[in-house]
Amino acid sequence: MQYDALNLKEKFALFDEHWKPKVIAEMNDYQFKLAKLKGDFVWHLHHETDETFIVIQGKLRIDFRDGYVHLNEGDMYVVPKNVEHKPYAEKEVKVLLIEPRATVNTGNANGEHTAENDVWV
Amino acid sequence: MQYDALNLKEKFALFDEHWKPKVIAEMNDYQFKLAKLKGDFVWHLHHETDETFIVIQGKLRIDFRDGYVHLNEGDMYVVPKNVEHKPYAEKEVKVLLIEPRATVNTGNANGEHTAENDVWV
Numbered sequence: 001m002q003y004d005a006l007n008l009k010e011k012f013a014l015f016d017e018h019w020k021p022k023v024i025a026e027m028n029d030y031q032f033k034l035a036k037l038k039g040d041f042v043w044h045l046h047h048e049t050d051e052t053f054i055v056i057q058g059k060l061r062i063d064f065r066d067g068y069v070h071l072n073e074g075d076m077y078v079v080p081k082n083v084e085h086k087p088y089a090e091k092e093v094k095v096l097l098i099e100p101r102a103t104v105n106t107g108n109a110n111g112e113h114t115a116e117n118d119v120w121v
Numbered sequence: 122m123q124y125d126a127l128n129l130k131e132k133f134a135l136f137d138e139h140w141k142p143k144v145i146a147e148m149n150d151y152q153f154k155l156a157k158l159k160g161d162f163v164w165h166l167h168h169e170t171d172e173t174f175i176v177i178q179g180k181l182r183i184d185f186r187d188g189y190v191h192l193n194e195g196d197m198y199v200v201p202k203n204v205e206h207k208p209y210a211e212k213e214v215k216v217l218l219i220e221p222r223a224t225v226n227t228g229n230a231n232g233e234h235t236a237e238n239d240v241w242v
Contacts, residue, residue, distance in 0.1 A: 025173075064122075069126050076126065
């Protein structure tokens with residue numbers, strides 16, 4: 001029997017919205033989510049968990065209250081829990097997010113950017 | 122203050138050994154590990170956890186007792202816990218592994234392929 005791998009680029013082709021993470025796989029109680037980001041997000045933090053960003057295509061900046069990190073294609077960064085951050089992308093960037101299943105995209109900052117959780121693609 | 126992202130390709134350039142995963146980052150109690158694989162590994166399973174493979178460069182086959190999966194660049198696969206598997210690469214493949222901190226590369230099959238854990242690069 002041939003099992004199917006998940007191809008990240010094929011999965012990215014299945015949606016267009018920005019700031020709406022899509023689940024593609026689970027590992028124990030963690031989820032792998034794809035997201036297309038463009039423009040400015042809201043400042044927020046996650047009280048319960050670290051959050052991993054891997055840039056698959058494009059460029060991402062994550063602002064912190066005391067600085068920033070630039071991520072290019074093939075770069076990753078783990079934002080520690082309880083650290084306020086704000087992703088920003090001048091042009092659309094495609095990212096792979098890894099975090100526990102119940103993690104909400106806006107963390108402690110519920111609002112217009114808060115996306116529905118557990119939406120698979 | 123400018124924080125530094127981790128670049129996967131730069132990290133891969135820092136070691137040559139096959140089947141010796143190197144930790145590059147942690148997220149909660151999980152680790153991100155880079156590994157270069159070539160040839161045949163041992164059949165094994167992990168009683169405690171799923172295990173995620175993401176192919177960064179090259180091609181990987183993972184054999185199961187009832188089949189196999191082919192992973193090309195940009196593909197990922199989550200091997201469920203308790204499922205026997207055997208990675209195989211005809212040519213060197215570079216993979217990103219994601220799994221809990223204490224996970225041993227050979228799972229239940231201790232032997233010559235068992236690598237030291239928690240080796241960072």
